[in-house]
Amino acid sequence: MKLYSYWRSTTSYRVRIALHLKGLSFETVPVDLVKGDQKRDDYAALNPLAGVPTLVLDDGTALTQSMAILDYLDAVYPDMTLLPNDPIERAKVRAAAQTIAMEIHPINNLKVGDFLKSDMGQTQDDVIRWMCEWMHRGFTAFQEQIDATGKFCFGDTLTQADLCLIPQLYNAHRWGLDLAPFVRLTDIEKNCLALPAFDAARPENQPDAG
Amino acid sequence: MKLYSYWRSTTSYRVRIALHLKGLSFETVPVDLVKGDQKRDDYAALNPLAGVPTLVLDDGTALTQSMAILDYLDAVYPDMTLLPNDPIERAKVRAAAQTIAMEIHPINNLKVGDFLKSDMGQTQDDVIRWMCEWMHRGFTAFQEQIDATGKFCFGDTLTQADLCLIPQLYNAHRWGLDLAPFVRLTDIEKNCLALPAFDAARPENQPDAG
Numbered sequence: 001m002k003l004y005s006y007w008r009s010t011t012s013y014r015v016r017i018a019l020h021l022k023g024l025s026f027e028t029v030p031v032d033l034v035k036g037d038q039k040r041d042d043y044a045a046l047n048p049l050a051g052v053p054t055l056v057l058d059d060g061t062a063l064t065q066s067m068a069i070l071d072y073l074d075a076v077y078p079d080m081t082l083l084p085n086d087p088i089e090r091a092k093v094r095a096a097a098q099t100i101a102m103e104i105h106p107i108n109n110l111k112v113g114d115f116l117k118s119d120m121g122q123t124q125d126d127v128i129r130w131m132c133e134w135m136h137r138g139f140t141a142f143q144e145q146i147d148a149t150g151k152f153c154f155g156d157t158l159t160q161a162d163l164c165l166i167p168q169l170y171n172a173h174r175w176g177l178d179l180a181p182f183v184r185l186t187d188i189e190k191n192c193l194a195l196p197a198f199d200a201a202r203p204e205n206q207p208d209a210g
Numbered sequence: 211m212k213l214y215s216y217w218r219s220t221t222s223y224r225v226r227i228a229l230h231l232k233g234l235s236f237e238t239v240p241v242d243l244v245k246g247d248q249k250r251d252d253y254a255a256l257n258p259l260a261g262v263p264t265l266v267l268d269d270g271t272a273l274t275q276s277m278a279i280l281d282y283l284d285a286v287y288p289d290m291t292l293l294p295n296d297p298i299e300r301a302k303v304r305a306a307a308q309t310i311a312m313e314i315h316p317i318n319n320l321k322v323g324d325f326l327k328s329d330m331g332q333t334q335d336d337v338i339r340w341m342c343e344w345m346h347r348g349f350t351a352f353q354e355q356i357d358a359t360g361k362f363c364f365g366d367t368l369t370q371a372d373l374c375l376i377p378q379l380y381n382a383h384r385w386g387l388d389l390a391p392f393v394r395l396t397d398i399e400k401n402c403l404a405l406p407a408f409d410a411a412r413p414e415n416q417p418d419a420g
Contacts, residue, residue: 048350048351048354048355049309049313049351050351057298061298063298063301063302063305064305064355065304065305065308065309065312067304067308067312068301068302068304068305068308069301071300071301071304072297072298072300072301075297075300076297087282087285087286088267088271088273088282090281090282090285091273091278091279091281091282092273092278094275094277094278094281095273095274095275095278098275098277098278099259099275101312102275102277102311102312102315102316103259103261103316105312106312106313106316106317107316107317107322112317115340115343116330119343120326120330120332120336120340122330126330130325130330133325133329140258141258141259141260144258145258145274
């Protein structure tokens with residue numbers, strides 16, 4: 001398998017964690033979002049959204065959208081499943097994961113920040129304030145959606161919620177969000193980053209890290 | 211079951227279509243997002259994000275996030291399943307659905323538009339231009355992700371992709387997006403809205419329609 005990814009992309013980071021947790025070998029193909037590699041014709045043919053990640057299977061099938069890729073990996077490689085079997089517990093894990101995947105990340109995406117600056121007259125400081133606003137609101141809700149105790153978001157078993165949380169916390173540190181109200185989340189972060197699969201997936205451990 | 215929803219909310223609309231397709235009876239509890247009902251303490255206790263929809267099961271369990279609710283309904287009521295069984299086909303349907311659910315809707319949400327106006331000095335016209343930008347980009351990718359022919363997005367079988375598309379097209383009409391480049395999408399819209407389940411779920415057919 002080949003994973004087209006960018007070291008700082010939080011959605012690529014989610015998929016890297018899953019691949020490492022499941023012990024799957026893959027080749028990283030860097031796509032430099034800042035240089036605009038994602039807009040090149042050969043890449044856009046793989047991913048119509050011109051985003052990362054794209055997971056290309058050995059038969060050439062290209063899968064896009066990180067959350068769809070996580071579900072695919074769970075279906076095909078059920079070891080280290082990242083969703084509970086019970087439909088209600090599963091819905092709760094998905095809802096928490098989607099609070100990050102739908103209520104924070106899309107609004108804070110690089111292309112959204114670029115548009116705020118290029119077309120809506122906002123400064124880089126405005127964009128940082130914007131990103132922190134959505135992280136603060138999203139993390140506040142997320143912290144209520146997960147368990148109050150336990151090594152990870154839901155008990156002592158890793159789920160998609162942890163795979164969304166840790167990359168988003170990377171961004172929170174990067175942009176200087178005040179994390180004082182989110183002690184439960186930074187505790188989970190410590191527990192996750194102590195695991196080899198999370199460590200291997202960290203942005204700074206990628207071949208294209210700058 | 212009780213569905214807390216707002217007539218114009220496209221995420222509520224997705225869940226209403228699924229409930230009607232599966233023939234499930236439910237009570238609609240209107241949450242007036244414009245008046246701020248979603249911020250009332252009793253509602254925020256059900257939904258920490260203060261958003262809609264929330265599906266409250268007969269035992270009182272409150273499920274949030276429309277895409278997690280769609281997956282829950284498919285698991286518990288497998289009649290009229292909205293996802294293919296094959297993991298690759300399933301991943302493709304999810305990816306298309308998520309292009310709308312993650313690349314359009316979150317960026318165009320009411321709370322995002324409100325923040326652009328109240329905190330970032332943008333006008334209502336700016337916000338409409340903003341919404342159309344993300345719909346145009348998202349629909350362009352979506353149209354490449356789905357089948358080129360067939361009654362619905364993927365062949366002649368309804369999927370989560372159709373349940374995301376039709377509500378987003380409601381917003382596209384509302385905000386005056388130029389739909390000329392998206393004939394395939396408006397053709398699918400006609401086929402879907404001809405079905406009783408989609409018709410019953412339309413915003414204008416809800417008890418709180420204004």
